[in-house]
Structure formats: structure tokens, C-alpha cells
Amino acid sequence: MTVPLALPQLSRPLSVVVASKNGVKINAVAAAVRVAFPGLEHSVRGADSDPGVPDQPFGDEQTLLGAYNRLACLAAEPAHAGSLLCAIEGGVGWAAPAPHGWGAPQQRKAGGEQQQQPQLQQGAQRGAQEDGQQQQQQRQLECFAWAVVQAPGGRCSHARSASFLLPPAIAELMLTEGLELGAADDRLWGRVKSGQGSGTIGHLTGGLLTRQAYYQHAVACALVPLMQPAWYPEHAGEMLDAAAGAEAAPPLAGGSEEGTTGP
Numbered sequence: 154m155t156v157p158l159a160l161p162q163l164s165r166p167l168s169v170v171v172a173s174k175n176g177v178k179i180n181a182v183a184a185a186v187r188v189a190f191p192g193l194e195h196s197v198r199g200a201d202s203d204p205g206v207p208d209q210p211f212g213d214e215q216t217l218l219g220a221y222n223r224l225a226c227l228a229a230e231p232a233h234a235g236s237l238l239c240a241i242e243g244g245v246g247w248a249a250p251a252p253h254g255w256g257a258p259q260q261r262k263a264g265g266e267q268q269q270q271p272q273l274q275q276g277a278q279r280g281a282q283e284d285g286q287q288q289q290q291q292r293q294l295e296c297f298a299w300a301v302v303q304a305p306g307g308r309c310s311h312a313r314s315a316s317f318l319l320p321p322a323i324a325e326l327m328l329t330e331g332l333e334l335g336a337a338d339d340r341l342w343g344r345v346k347s348g349q350g351s352g353t354i355g356h357l358t359g360g361l362l363t364r365q366a367y368y369q370h371a372v373a374c375a376l377v378p379l380m381q382p383a384w385y386p387e388h389a390g391e392m393l394d395a396a397a398g399a400e401a402a403p404p405l406a407g408g409s410e411e412g413t414t415g416p
């Protein structure tokens with residue numbers, strides 16, 4: 154049994170602001186909002202933002218920070234009060250290691266069944282450490298993104314995209330020449346601004362999964378608490394605030410209208 158979506162009842166169209174001018178990100182957010190809140194009247198626009206991390210973030214921590222920094226830029230703009238704010242940051246990092254003993258085929262062949270016994274005895278932690286080092290030695294990179302949303306009421310929620318292994322040739326260009334993923338993709342495959350088109354994932358999957366669709370899922374996942382406030386009590390009322398905004402907010406103590414929110 155699926156849980157019905159909780160569509161916010163708004164007195165005016167929901168304003169959605171995306172922390173990027175990259176059409177891929179704007180379209181990904183627009184598509185996610187359409188799916189998350191079907192039939193809800195809304196507008197979507199992109200705005201400049203500063204991730205405050207290297208142009209090519211490395212690892213989850215830096216990439217998530219970049220997404221939150223972008224969001225902070227939007228939140229600092231008074232004109233965005235009462236809007237749903239969304240930020241996406243693309244990152245790369247060391248590929249997640251396979252369980253101990255599953256890293257390289259030659260290891261499995263060499264160890265055979267005996268190889269599995271030490272795994273149980275030594276525990277997962279040592280295996281993970283060894284294989285983590287192995288990923289670095291093998292210079293295997295994965296690509297992923299973090300999506301962050303801030304409800305009109307101010308509460309944030311984030312989600313990580315799926316990840317995929319980057320081809321060794323791309324990883325080498327990034328690790329040895331310091332290229333961003335988009336630049337490495339363009340160089341290797343003779344493309345132009347691939348990050349604003351189908352993206353590396355689009356190229357590698359023959360269009361089966363584009364960068365936009367890939368990001369749309371991450372944004373939809375970040376929106377889950379806002380789609381189901383009954384199941385996430387901390388998010389209850391966060392979307393309704395958009396409607397409460399300037400028109401319906403009660404006056405502050407003393408009768409002043411100052412401090413009410415709204416575009």
C-alpha cells in the first residue's frame with residue numbers, strides 16, 4: 154500500500170529557486186517538484202550561488218558542504234523568503250570498496266575458498282581498510298552528487314544520488330592533471346560542456362540515464378520529508394508556510410507587521 158502524497162494547499166503558486174544557472178540542475182529540480190507535488194502550481198528559476206568548495210569537490214563531506222553553501226547563498230537573499238530552495242553539488246571520490254576478498258579477480262583466484270575464512274576471522278573493518286587503500290592504489294573514482302532542499306518554513310533535508318564508477322581514463326585525467334569531471338569528459342570524448350548536457354552518466358549509458366534524470370532522483374529523495382510530513386513530524390507545516398507567508402502571517406507582538414516573511 155502506498156502512502157498518499159500530502160499536497161500543500163497554497164494560496165499562491167509555489168516559488169522554487171535552484172542554486173545554479175546550469176539548465177541540467179534547474180530541469181532536474183523542476184521535474185522532481187512536478188513528481189513530488191503533482192498538480193501544484195509553481196514556478197522554477199535558477200540563481201547564482203557560491204559553493205565555497207573547490208570547483209571539483211572531492212568526497213562526500215566537501216560535496217555536501219558545497220550543496221549547503223549554495224543553499225545558504227539563496228537563503229541569504231530576502232527575495233527568496235517563502236520559496237522552496239534547492240541546491241545540487243556534483244562530486245567525485247574514491248570508489249566504494251568491495252567487501253574484503255572481492256576487490257580483484259586475481260586475488261579471488263589465488264585465495265580460493267581459503268581466502269574467505271580470514272575475512273570472517275578478521276572482521277569487516279580490517280578488510281574495509283585494506284580495500285579502501287586498494288581503491289586509492291588502483292585510483293578508482295566514483296561520481297555522485299548531493300541534493301539539499303530548504304522548505305519555505307526553513308527546515309532542510311538532503312539526499313545523496315546514486316553513484317557510478319568513472320572510467321580509468323577519466324580518473325587519470327582528473328588525478329594527474331587536476332581536471333574537473335566536465336573538462337575530463339570533454340577532453341576524452343571530444344564533447345563541449347558535457348556537464349550542461351547529458352553528462353558523463355548520459356554518455357556512458359548511451360542516454361539511458363542522463364545527468365538530469367540522475368539528479369532528479371536525488372532531489373526527489375531530498376523532498377521525501379516534505380512529501381510526507383505526517384511521517385516526518387519535524388517537517389510538518391514547512392510547506393504550508395509558503396502560503397502563510399506575507400498574507401496570512403499573524404502580526405508580531407505589538408502589532409508591527411515587520412518581520413513577516415514573503416516575497
Ligand SMILES: O=P(O)(O)OP(=O)(O)OP(=O)(O)OC[C@H]1O[C@@H](n2cnc3c(O)ncnc32)[C@H](O)[C@@H]1O
Nearest residue numbers: 173175208242243333334335347348352353354364
Ligand atoms: O553551474 P554549476 O551549478 O556550478 O554547475 P556544475 O556542473 O559546474 O557544477 P557542480 O559543482 O555540481 O559540478 C562539479 C564538476 O563536476 C562536473 N560534473 C559533475 N557531474 C557531471 C556529469 O555527469 N557530467 C559531466 N560533468 C559532470 C561539472 O561539470 C563540474 O565540472
